[in-house]
Every structure is written in structure tokens, then in C-alpha cells.
Amino acid sequence: MEGPLSGYDLxxxxxxxxxxxxxxxxxxxxxxxxxxxxxxxVNTDRAGETGxxxxxxxxxxxxxxxxxxxxxxxxxxxxxRSQFLSAMYFADRLDGGDxxxxxxxxxxxxxxxxxxxLALPLSSMTEGQRFxxxxxxxxxxxxxxxxxxxxxxxxxxxxxxxx
Amino acid sequence: MEGPLSGYDLxxxxxxxxxxxxxxxxxxxxxxxxxxxxxxxVNTDRAGETGxxxxxxxxxxxxxxxxxxxxxxxxxxxxxRSQFLSAMYFADRLDGGDxxxxxxxxxxxxxxxxxxxLALPLSSMTEGQRFxxxxxxxxxxxxxxxxxxxxxxxxxxxxxxxx
DNA sequence: GTGAACATGTAAATTGTTACATGATTAC
DNA sequence: GTAATCATGTAACAATTTACATGTTCAC
Numbered sequence: 001m002e003g004p005l006s007g008y009d010l011x012x013x014x015x016x017x018x019x020x021x022x023x024x025x026x027x028x029x030x031x032x033x034x035x036x037x038x039x040x041x042v043n044t045d046r047a048g049e050t051g052x053x054x055x056x057x058x059x060x061x062x063x064x065x066x067x068x069x070x071x072x073x074x075x076x077x078x079x080x081r082s083q084f085l086s087a088m089y090f091a092d093r094l095d096g097g098d099x100x101x102x103x104x105x106x107x108x109x110x111x112x113x114x115x116x117x118l119a120l121p122l123s124s125m126t127e128g129q130r131f132x133x134x135x136x137x138x139x140x141x142x143x144x145x146x147x148x149x150x151x152x153x154x155x156x157x158x159x160x161x162x163x
Numbered sequence: 164m165e166g167p168l169s170g171y172d173l174x175x176x177x178x179x180x181x182x183x184x185x186x187x188x189x190x191x192x193x194x195x196x197x198x199x200x201x202x203x204x205v206n207t208d209r210a211g212e213t214g215x216x217x218x219x220x221x222x223x224x225x226x227x228x229x230x231x232x233x234x235x236x237x238x239x240x241x242x243x244r245s246q247f248l249s250a251m252y253f254a255d256r257l258d259g260g261d262x263x264x265x266x267x268x269x270x271x272x273x274x275x276x277x278x279x280x281l282a283l284p285l286s287s288m289t290e291g292q293r294f295x296x297x298x299x300x301x302x303x304x305x306x307x308x309x310x311x312x313x314x315x316x317x318x319x320x321x322x323x324x325x326x
Numbered sequence: 327g328t329g330a331a332c333a334t335g336t337a338a339a340t341t342g343t344t345a346c347a348t349g350a351t352t353a354c
Numbered sequence: 355g356t357a358a359t360c361a362t363g364t365a366a367c368a369a370t371t372t373a374c375a376t377g378t379t380c381a382c
Contacts, residue, residue, distance in 0.1 A: 020248075021243060021245040022245070028342055053362080067256075071253055072257070074265070078243070078269075081241070082242075083237055084241055085181075085183075085241075085298060088291050088295055093231055098237075126255050127317060131317050146301040170334065171333050190371060216334080217332080330379100334376085342368085343368075350359100350360075
């Protein structure tokens with residue numbers, strides 16, 4: 001939707017602009033682009049088959065049509081998987097050092113994600129795009145606040161029991 | 164860790180007690196239990212191979228040892244995938260009715276998840292288990308607050324533009 | 327006696343990651 | 355000239371879902 005892009009650029013954009021709720025690796029992206037090309041949903045500017053040379057992909061009218069159709073059928077699902085919480089669930093079997101490391105890493109990661117989101121050019125985005133950023137920020141801020149308070153508390157508490 | 168359980172019970176417990184950050188389908192669970200049995204990490208009380216009769220699985224000392232080893236190696240990763248935000252990202256291509264439906268469904272789902280979490284027997288859980296519930300609640304509450312405020316606003320805003 | 331919930335497992339299909347193979351372009 | 359980044363793609367592998375096949379037990 002943002003004009004002709006190379007597969008590489010597309011992946012970078014997904015990571016930068018949608019990274020807070022989606023992920024696309026090259027191994028997933030290129031086969032998908034190939035499939036869409038075969039269906040006539042995207043065109044490439046590649047004339048002669050020169051192998052691995054750069055080419056740009058562009059959505060076609062048919063692609064846009066299909067996109068809107070799929071978009072209307074979207075459900076509201078969300079999936080959250082957390083290795084962090086899996087470990088915290090068994091906090092009483094974890095030693096104090098590992099526990100503290102986990103909480104600190106999670107806090108650092110959330111702060112890094114927040115930095116990334118705050119660096120996005122909000123003013124040049126559509127309303128919907130800004131919405132996703134603010135939604136993600138609201139969740140991340142809640143996580144940070146919680147970890148900052150309760151995280152410290154549980155480390156202290158488990159350590160007390162452990163000794 | 165919670166004593167001998169049938170595979171079915173185990174799946175129910177994972178859904179009830181860890182459902183806010185993990186998921187295990189039967190198709191994933193039974194093969195995993197079979198593998199752990201082969202490794203000597205779990206025992207079953209099944210004597211004669213009577214086919215599909217109920218049996219209970221119990222962790223062995225070796226299993227506990229391996230568990231603690233893996234637990235110590237845990238990283239702090241979290242993955243969040245949202246079809247809801249994928250759709251909201253393109254809110255300007257969505258019609259007002261679909262947009263409202265999406266936001267309302269997401270709100271309803273979050274409230275249902277919150278009800279489920281609040282119904283858990285917090286007082287009989289370990290500190291780590293309670294931590295995971297409170298962490299999930301903090302995130303869900305942030306989502307609900309956000310959707311309640313900004314969600315309404317964006318529906319109104321997009322509708323205004325759309326007409 | 328029948329429907330819901332309990333119960334175990336397999337197989338096909340889907341989905342995605344990771345590693346690999348290859349090469350072009352740019353900055354220093 | 356060389357390292358980093360840009361760039362495209364394939365293949366092996368891993369993980370997981372979904373659907374299926376097959377029962378049992380319990381409440382009404």
C-alpha cells in the first residue's frame with residue numbers, strides 16, 4: 001500500500017512500523033510474495049530473469065481488491081506468548097540471581113521497545129497507524145510500571161524465602 | 164509439578180492457570196508427553212497397553228532435574244501477535260461498521276479474559292503464579308482503558324472522514 | 327438411552343524459522 | 355580492497371493446528 005518496494009524494504013518497514021504486533025522473516029516473506037505474484041496480486045518490475053538482482057514489488061488492482069476483502073473478514077484475535085511469565089510461574093524453583101536477571105532483562109527490553117515506538121514519525125502516519133502505536137505503548141507502559149513495582153517486590157520476597 | 168495428572172487434566176490446567184501467556188493443544192501435548200516418557204522424564208501408571216484408556220502421568224526425579232536445568236536457561240522473550248492491530252493499522256480502508264465491531268469484540272474479549280483471571284484462586288497459588296496473573300491483569304486493564312477511551316474516538320473520527 | 331464432558335492418541339496440513347547460497351552496492 | 359549493508363531466494367527443519375478415529379463415564 002505504500003508504493004513499489006523491494007522485498008528487503010518491505011521487511012524493514014514491517015519490522016519498523018508493524019513490529020509491535022507482527023513479524024515477517026525473509027523466509028516467510030519471499031515465498032508469500034511469489035505466491036501473490038503467481039495470483040496476479042502483485043507485479044514486479046523484473047524483465048529478464050537475471051537471478052538474484054533487486055526488483056520491486058507493487059500491488060495490483062486485483063491485489064487491492066483482495067486485500068480489502070480479507071481486511072473486512074479480519075477477526076479481533078490476539079495472541080500473547082511469554083517465556084518470561086513461564087519462568088516467573090515457577091519463580092519458587094528459580095534461584096534469586098536468575099530471577100533478578102529475568103526481571104531486569106524484561107524491563108530493559110520493554111524500555112527499548114518503548115524508545116523504538118516513541119521514535120516513530122507519528123505525525124506522518126494515518127490515524128489507524130497511530131492507534132496501533134498508542135495501543136502498544138499503553139500496554140508496554142503498564143508492563144513497565146508493574147515490573148518496576150511488583151517485580152522488585154517479588155525478587156525481594158523470593159530471596160527472603162530462599163535463604 | 165502438581166502431582167500425577169491425566170493428559171486431559173494437564174491440558175485443562177494449562178488453559179486455566181497459564182492460559183494468559185501459554186497455550187497447549189492436545190495435538191501438541193500428547194506427543195510431548197510421549198517423548199518425555201521415552202526419555203524417562205515422566206512415568207505413567209498404565210500397566211497393560213489397553214489402547215486409549217485413561218492413564219496418569221507423573222514427573223520423575225530425572226524430569227524434575229531436567230526441568231530445573233531448562234528453567235535456569237529461560238530467556239525473557241515475549242511475543243505478541245495481533246490480528247486486531249493488523250486491521251486497525253488499515254483503519255482508513257475499513258468501513259465504519261467493521262471498525263466498530265472490531266473494537267467492541269476486542270473490548271468484550273479483554274473483559275472476558277479479565278473475568279477469568281479474577282476468578283482464579285489467588286490465595287492458594289504460589290507467589291510466582293500470582294505474579295503472572297497480576298502482570299496479565301495490568302496489561303489487560305491498560306488495553307481496556309485505552310480501547311474505552313481512544314477506541315471510541317477513532318471510530319468517531321474515521322466515520323467522520325468516511326462520510 | 328442419550329448428550330455432555332472426559333479421555334487418548336495419530337496424521338495431514340499449515341506455518342514459520344533458521345541456515346544456507348549467492349551476489350550487488352556503498353562507504354571508508 | 356574490504357566490511358557492512360542491501361538484496362533475493364531455497365531448503366531443511368521445527369512447531370503447531372486441525373481434523374480425525376476411538377472410545378469411556380456421568381448426569382439426567
